[in-house]
Structure formats: C-alpha cells, structure tokens
Amino acid sequence: MTYTPATQDQLLAIRVNAGIEELAASEKFAAAEPDMVEAIVEGVGQFAAGEFAPLNRVGDLEGAKLENGVVRLPDGFAEAYAHYVEQGWNAIASPEEFGGQGLPFTLACNVLENLGTANMAFNLLPMLSVGAIEALEHHGSEELQQKYLPDLVSGKWSGTMNLTEPQAGSDVGALRTTAKPIEDGEHAGKYLIKGQKIYITWGEHELAENIIHLVLARLPDAPEGSRGISLFTVPKYHVKPDGSLGPRNDVRCVSLEHKLGINASPTCVMSYGDNDECIGELVGAENRGLAAMFTMMNNARINVGNQGVQIGERATQQAMDYAKERVQSARAGSPDKNPVSIIEHPDVRRMLLRMKALTEGSRALLYYTAGQVDRGVLGDENAKARGEVLTPLIKAWGTDIGIEVASLGVQVHGGMGFVEETGAAQHWRDSRIAPIYEGTNGIQAADLVTRKLGLHDGEAIGSLIADIERECGGEAHLLTLARDCADVVAWMRNEASLDDRLAGSVAFCTMLAVATAGWQLLRQLRAVESGDAPALVKSKPASVRFFLDRIVPEASGLKASAMAGGEALYAIPTEALLG
Known part of the structure; x- marks a missing residue:
C-alpha cells in the first residue's frame, strides 16, 4: 500500500500540543518559525513516502542477512539512506557547533x-x-565530541546502544563485559573492551561509513551492580587524528x-575483543556509565513511544483503504439490498474510528511530551519534571x-488480514517489539509509581492532574x-505498600496516559473549532468525540484494578501457580 503523510494532523499537534510558536x-x-516548521514537516513526509515507504514490504520479506560477517540489506536501502544523509534530516535537532540545525x-x-x-x-537506524549523539553531547569530553559528533550528526556515521547481555536483560548491573585500562603504547589512556552484547539494533551494516558503539562495561575492581558500570565508545573502524578511518577495530557481529x-533491522549479537584488541574510550566518569546511558535512553523512550504512533498511522491508513475497496453485504436495516463497502457497516466503522482516535490521541501525547522536553532544555524546571512524568506514559501507552x-x-x-500477502500482519508483527525494548512497559509503569510518583514531592504528577481537571470544561x-487518577495517586502515596503500587502500576499508567491524551485532544478540538487546521474540520471532531466518549470511560474502569493491591498476586503459592 502507499503511505500518505499525516501532515495536517502533525502540524496541528506541533502547534497546539507542543506549542511550537x-x-x-x-x-x-x-529558527523554528511557521514557514520553517511547515517546510520540515511537509518535506520529510514527502521524503519518507518516496524513499522509505517503498522499501517497507521488501524489507519485511527479504530482511537483513549476515554474510561472512557483513550485514546485507535489500536493494534500495543504501541509496535511500544516502539520500537521507544528503538532505540533512539526521541533523534537525543536533548541536549547531557540530553541524546540526539546533531545532x-x-x-x-x-x-x-x-x-x-x-x-x-x-x-531504527x-x-x-x-x-548516541545525545549521550556524547551531554557526557563526552571535548575530544570525543570533536572526534565523533560531526559525522554522527550528519548521519555519515551511525550509533548504537550496547546494554544487554545473555545473562543480564533488564538487570543491567549484572553485565560481565570488561574494560581494562591501557597503560602505554599508541593507545595509552584508552581501554581494552572484552565481552558479548545481544539485541544490538543495527549493530552491523554497510549503509554508514562507520558505526560508533556505545558500550557499557565494568572496570577492574569496580563496585558490584549498577554502581560499577562505565560507558565507552567503540568504533567499528578506528578514527585517525585527521578524522579519516583507520583499520577495523576488534568488534564483530557473530x-x-x-x-x-x-x-529489515539487523538485531545483532556483537562480540568485542575476540583477539584482545578491541579499543574503547571512556565517556564521562568511571563507574558513571549508567547515568550517561540513561541520558541516551530517556529520549529514546519517547522515540519508542513515537513508534506506537507510527505503526498506528500506517495500520489505520491500510485498514481505511481496504475497507473502502472491499464490498460485502448490504447495510443492515437498509431498504437497498445491494452490497456496500465494508466501511459502511457499523462494527467496521467502530474499529476504524477507534484506530483513528487512538492514533491521534497518542500523537497528541507524543508532541505534548516533546514540547515539555524542549521547555526543559530552555530552563523551565517544571516543564522538565512534567516531561519526566510523561515519558513512561508515551512509551508504555503509546506502544x-x-x-x-x-x-x-x-x-x-x-x-x-491473517494472510501475509496483504501486509496487514506485518504491522502487527513489527509493533510487538516496541513494548519490550528501552525498558519494558512494566518497567515504565513501575518507574511511574515509584520515582515519578514522588517527584518534586508529588507536585509533578499532582500539577498534571490538576491542569487536566481545570481545563476539561464540560467533559x-x-x-x-x-x-x-487523583484518587489513585493519593492511595498510592499515603496507604499502599510498594507491592500494592507495583501491582496497580500498569492500570494507573494507562489511566493517566488516556487522561492526558484526552486533554490534549480536547485542546486540538478547540483549536479546530476556532479556525485552526480547516482541513481537519470534519474529521477531528469525530475522532476526538470517539476518544472522549468511549476510550476515556474505559480508562476510568481501571481504577479498581489500580487500587486492588498486591496481595492477590501472591495468594497462590508459586508451586501451585506452576501447576
């Protein structure tokens, strides 16, 4: 199927929810003036539709292949990525001093x-x-920034995140990869990296000229657990002092x-130091690697939530196209007994409206979150805290x-839909990874009811709920x-045990996400009714009403689950649970 960028809805969300003006x-x-914003949104939409979209199906069917240590992608991927770099899309929000646009x-x-x-x-590339750019911008030395950032910003080089090991999934503190200081020789002051990492997205490929791996490893005599982890840059190819590429580093995809x-996304098992010659450089302070990696991970979690919006939009467009073309049965209760397009049948219409409302709701939440992050960058501490609260919402609920x-x-x-040739199943298969990586959705919900619940002595969440109450009008x-949501917060903060909070965390995360998305959709509706986005004047009221009248009440139904406590989870002994 073809892909039509949702340009008008994106621009509405950027104006109303992110507050770009x-x-x-x-x-x-x-520089983010209206003409510039529209040019970017329209331009990247056209680029995506013309260059990336045609490769979606062939990428699913042919996939990435490992041949003699080299990852091969289907025809067209290298050219599309080269055009992506040439047009500067990788540099939109990166620092201007390293070639970015600073938007x-x-x-x-x-x-x-x-x-x-x-x-x-x-x-995912x-x-x-x-x-990787963000981690180096915030934690890398000036030398590392000058060495790596210009080509990472341009997209000439790509970056990866290396956390997970076979024995250490979400428990990053259990990792075993080691980093040994090099005392003398040409690599003095650097480190020998040795270990294996799994689930490394785009860990090996030929589309970029170099790959800069950010690798968590443990120094000799480092403290146990997460307090003893450091972060290192490990390039695929060594970088010479003049910036040109040298020989290959001792790192490979096995x-x-x-x-x-x-x-089409090569998910790699990476091996470092098979020949005891893998050279890495320290990012930030020793034993502070997890803090540096979380800088990279926090915005990555927003970007993963973005993937929920992405797959929702693509699946919705395909379902709409199919429902319009598929003719079957007369409309129930109609005097005309001729078959109609299935889009005319009530239950199909219900599903399509639900798809549209959920996708637009998650988009509104995405751009509201992004706008708060940007305000945090400008020094607004309240917005920064709100962005921290919103991040688990968009990551978990969005995906x-x-x-x-x-x-x-x-x-x-x-x-x-169950037959692969239509491509509908691909969207579901692709979607299923997003709730797992960058911290599972259960971890996001746990973060919400532990660290975020008490952030700023509870004011971060409390002020969000208060804003929704104040602005919801007659809804x-x-x-x-x-x-x-306020009742759940009060119970969790004043009465619930840790087990109780964790047991209700997923339900509460959904409740708060839906409440925030509904609020942001209501803001969109008011803007459209005031003359903004005339192209959406017919569709937006219908999707927002569906969300507010059907999806919001469903979320209220989760209150009992959120406050049910943890005792029932352990009422059955583990042995009995296992049968």
Whole structure:
C-alpha cells in the first residue's frame, strides 16, 4: 500500500500540543518559525513516502542477512539512506557547533514519526544515532565530541546502544563485559573492551561509513551492580587524528536474531575483543556509565513511544483503504439490498474510528511530551519534571496503542488480514517489539509509581492532574477520569505498600496516559473549532468525540484494578501457580 503523510494532523499537534510558536519565541529555537516548521514537516513526509515507504514490504520479506560477517540489506536501502544523509534530516535537532540545525526536539520527533510510519525497521537506524549523539553531547569530553559528533550528526556515521547481555536483560548491573585500562603504547589512556552484547539494533551494516558503539562495561575492581558500570565508545573502524578511518577495530557481529518482525533491522549479537584488541574510550566518569546511558535512553523512550504512533498511522491508513475497496453485504436495516463497502457497516466503522482516535490521541501525547522536553532544555524546571512524568506514559501507552491498532487493522481485513500477502500482519508483527525494548512497559509503569510518583514531592504528577481537571470544561468523562487518577495517586502515596503500587502500576499508567491524551485532544478540538487546521474540520471532531466518549470511560474502569493491591498476586503459592 502507499503511505500518505499525516501532515495536517502533525502540524496541528506541533502547534497546539507542543506549542511550537512559544518555543520559537526563545533565542535558542528562534529558527523554528511557521514557514520553517511547515517546510520540515511537509518535506520529510514527502521524503519518507518516496524513499522509505517503498522499501517497507521488501524489507519485511527479504530482511537483513549476515554474510561472512557483513550485514546485507535489500536493494534500495543504501541509496535511500544516502539520500537521507544528503538532505540533512539526521541533523534537525543536533548541536549547531557540530553541524546540526539546533531545532527543537519536537521537530526531530516529527522526522522520526514520518520515517517510521513509512518504514519502522529502517527508521531504527537513525533513531539509535540520535541517542548516541545525545549521550556524547551531554557526557563526552571535548575530544570525543570533536572526534565523533560531526559525522554522527550528519548521519555519515551511525550509533548504537550496547546494554544487554545473555545473562543480564533488564538487570543491567549484572553485565560481565570488561574494560581494562591501557597503560602505554599508541593507545595509552584508552581501554581494552572484552565481552558479548545481544539485541544490538543495527549493530552491523554497510549503509554508514562507520558505526560508533556505545558500550557499557565494568572496570577492574569496580563496585558490584549498577554502581560499577562505565560507558565507552567503540568504533567499528578506528578514527585517525585527521578524522579519516583507520583499520577495523576488534568488534564483530557473530549472528543476527530471527525475529517476529522488523526484519529489515539487523538485531545483532556483537562480540568485542575476540583477539584482545578491541579499543574503547571512556565517556564521562568511571563507574558513571549508567547515568550517561540513561541520558541516551530517556529520549529514546519517547522515540519508542513515537513508534506506537507510527505503526498506528500506517495500520489505520491500510485498514481505511481496504475497507473502502472491499464490498460485502448490504447495510443492515437498509431498504437497498445491494452490497456496500465494508466501511459502511457499523462494527467496521467502530474499529476504524477507534484506530483513528487512538492514533491521534497518542500523537497528541507524543508532541505534548516533546514540547515539555524542549521547555526543559530552555530552563523551565517544571516543564522538565512534567516531561519526566510523561515519558513512561508515551512509551508504555503509546506502544500498547500501536499493538491494539495494528491488531484492529488485521481484524478489519478479515481473513485477508491473517494472510501475509496483504501486509496487514506485518504491522502487527513489527509493533510487538516496541513494548519490550528501552525498558519494558512494566518497567515504565513501575518507574511511574515509584520515582515519578514522588517527584518534586508529588507536585509533578499532582500539577498534571490538576491542569487536566481545570481545563476539561464540560467533559464529564474526562473530569471523572482525572479525579480517578487523583484518587489513585493519593492511595498510592499515603496507604499502599510498594507491592500494592507495583501491582496497580500498569492500570494507573494507562489511566493517566488516556487522561492526558484526552486533554490534549480536547485542546486540538478547540483549536479546530476556532479556525485552526480547516482541513481537519470534519474529521477531528469525530475522532476526538470517539476518544472522549468511549476510550476515556474505559480508562476510568481501571481504577479498581489500580487500587486492588498486591496481595492477590501472591495468594497462590508459586508451586501451585506452576501447576
């Protein structure tokens, strides 16, 4: 199927939810004027539709292949990536001193949204590079920044994140990869890296000239657990003092994972130091690697939530196209007994509206979150704290929405959705990874009810709920949900045990995400009713009403689950649970 960028809805979200005009009033983001914003959104949408989208299906069918240590991609990927670099899309929000455009994170989110909707697997390549740039920008020495950032910013080189090991999944503190200081010789002051990492996205490929791996490893005599982890840059090819590439480093891809989806994204098992010659350089302070990596991970979590929006948009577009073309049965109760397009049948219409409402709701939450992050960069501490609260919401709920919408897309296709040739199943398969990586959605919910619950003595979450209550107007369902969220917060902070909070964390995360998304959709509706986005004057009221009248009340139904406590989870002994 073809992909049509959701340009008008994106621009509405960028204006209303991110508040781009307010951001552009600052000196730092002054270049983000309306003409510039529209040019970026329209331009990257056209690029994504023309270059990335045609490769989505072939990437799924042919996938990435490992041949003699080299990862090969289907025809067309190298050319599309080269055009992506040439047109400067990788540099949108990167620092100007290293060749970036210095624009708001909000606009970088839009670049990734369009690219990922066109081709989720391919988009993981620039998405990981954005994280590597951020980690080096905040924690790298001036020498490392000068060495790596210009070519990472341009996209000439790509970056990866190396955390997971076979015995250490979410428990990063259990990693065994080692870093040994080099005392003398040409590499004095650097480190010998040795170990193996798994699930490394785009860990090996030939599209970029070099790959800069950010690797967590443990120094000799480092403290146990996460307190003893350091972060290192490990380039695929050594970089000479003049910036040119030298010989290959002692790092290699030993296998590719065979996955449920995102087949065009090479998910690598990486081996470092097989010949005891893998050279790395320290990023930041010794034993402070996890803090540096979390800088990379936090915005990566927003970008993963973005993937829920992406897959939702693509699945919705395909389902709409199919429902319009598929003719079957007369409309129930109609005097005309001729068969009609299935889009006319009530339950199909329900599914399509649900897909549209959920996708637009998650997009509104995405850009609201991005706007708060940008305000945090400008020094607004309250916005920074709100961005921290919103991050687990968009990551967890956004990716859950991606799965639900993709599954509904299969359902709209009926039996043809279960047949691979239509491509509807690909969206569901691709969507399923997003709730797992960058910290599972359970970890996001746990973060919300532990660290984020007490952030700023509870004011970070409390002020968010208060804003929703104050601005929901006559929307009774949204007001009820906001008050339900406040009740859960009060119970969790004052009465619940840690087990109780964790047991209700996923339900509460969904409640708060839906409340925030509903609030942001209501802001969009008011803007459209005031004359903004005339192209959406017919569709936006219908999707927002569906969200507020049907999806918001569902979230209120989760209150009992959120406050049920943890005792029931352990009422059955483990042995009995296992049967």
